[in-house]
Amino acid sequence: MPVHNATIEAIFDEIADLLDIQGANPFRVRAYRNAARTIGDLGTDVKALMDQGTALTDIPGVGDDLAKKIEEIVSTGKCEFLERLHKQLPPAITDLLKIPGLGPKRVKVLWRDLKIQTLEQLLEAAREGRIQELPGFGEKTEEKIVEAAQAHLSQTHRFKLAVAAQYAEGFAAHMRRGRGIERVDIAGSFRRMRETVGDIDLIVIARDAGQAMGRFTSYEEVKEILASGPTRGSVVLKAGIQVDVRIIPKESYGAALVYFTGSKAHNIAIRRIAQDKGFKMNEYGVFDGDRRIAGETEESVYGAIGLPWIAPELREDRGEVEAALAGTLPQLIELSDLRGDLHAHSKASDGHNTIREMAKAAQAAGLEYVAITEHSRRLTVARGLDAIRLVKQGGEIDRLNRELDGITVLKGIEVDILEDGTLDLPDSVLARLDVVVAAVHSRFDLPRAKQTQRILAALDNPVVAILAHPFGRLIEQREPYDVDMQKIIRKAKAKKIALELNAHPERLDLLDIYCQMAKQEGALVSINSDAHSTYEFGMLRFGVGQARRGWLEKKDVLNARSLKELRAWRSK
């Protein structure tokens, strides 16, 4: 069983948790967490790096010790050090850290004094009132732990970006309507356009902080107030999502926006730069001694430490700080750069609108072309098209194009890649279309080598223009299938095939770090809505967000090209 990066990430995270509970040096704990995150974000399997002869210590945050542990995990699948830790603390105990309000210190006391190691034991002890007796705990703490533990047992904890958008934008609009409120921004992982959002952060300038906090806690969607101070507040909405607010003086607004946009890793990286220059940096500004030298705008904050402004989507400490220092930040793709959409469905398969309605909606979204790409015959649940229905649809599109003005409908198909890598319709039929999008919709369980081979075989077919949703994952529902994405990206580059970045909020697939890999390898990405109804062209913004997280520029994106350029690319 080959070891993937996620395994190493999980082991290092668990070691960090256990060391934290033991009260180890916090910087040692952080070293494990940093390495876990870096390896999780790597894209290329560590095993492949080792096979290429790359030194593991070249990975930032990995020194001699962690390199040895990685080698051990890759070769044996296990980590002896972790097993030693398990002899001292039960493995399940790290679950307790996930309860808000329980950190390493309290978990340690719960284990030491009450032998609590699971959520169930925690709730049991709380029912018997034994937790409030512990040193450092009290009646209110016990109460809060019970509530948090019950909420944890009954809920999903992260919200899809598009869902979070509804709550975040609704709440921000509520705040903006308040008297004396001058500015409201949504910060946090939402602003960074992460595929899922854990909580929502609002940043506010208000003439009267108390009044603004009152407006915050009295919003009709609020279920529970967690905290409410003069500058910070926290609530939980009825939908279960937590919202934090910060009321910030105008002169510190940019610094607060940087600070609360994160990511944490990015903040630490830029603070280190500030520190190197002898400055102090916090959410109130950049300070030279007691003197504030920047803070009102984000540009001023980055500028004060010698950096250009960095787009929120890049702020993950994945090389953006180094690129900023070197002056090599990308000119990121924007929604307005998109000229067309190369993956959409109509009523003919499993969509909800006619081709004409879809075309009009695409035009209203600012596009100049849209490909209608129904499912193919194998996908019977989606009323997939056979050759006869496909040819007939082509005639309908020709007639429609003669009367439409300002939008062109392209003839396409989302054709199934069968288990052996062949396509679900004859090449002779597919070759007559404008765009063939190939997709895996079955046998997600194939082993890595077979799944990879299946897709590579499909990409060898010259009719294919785009590989749809390359990982097949559904966020928080279905894991990506196991493929060697680097091989697929290289094949796509060689065959002049674009990889789709499916903008549907459940997919956002290609994943950000693989967008970055595609760019490095020189393969094109197509940001497609996969719209099944007219309003879903609005989802393209989330696809663009993911593309920006993957460092993509206009030149890297196929459908940022005009129709004429697109046709030239197809006739390659």
Place this chain on the structure above:
DNA sequence: GCCGTTTTCGGCCCGACTGTTTTCAGTCG
């Protein structure tokens, strides 16, 4: 445990809120 155009040792980001510990630890972001 990592890291180094001051360093191979001594640093490692910083502030707010809560509850309980009457002066601050724990947690969070």
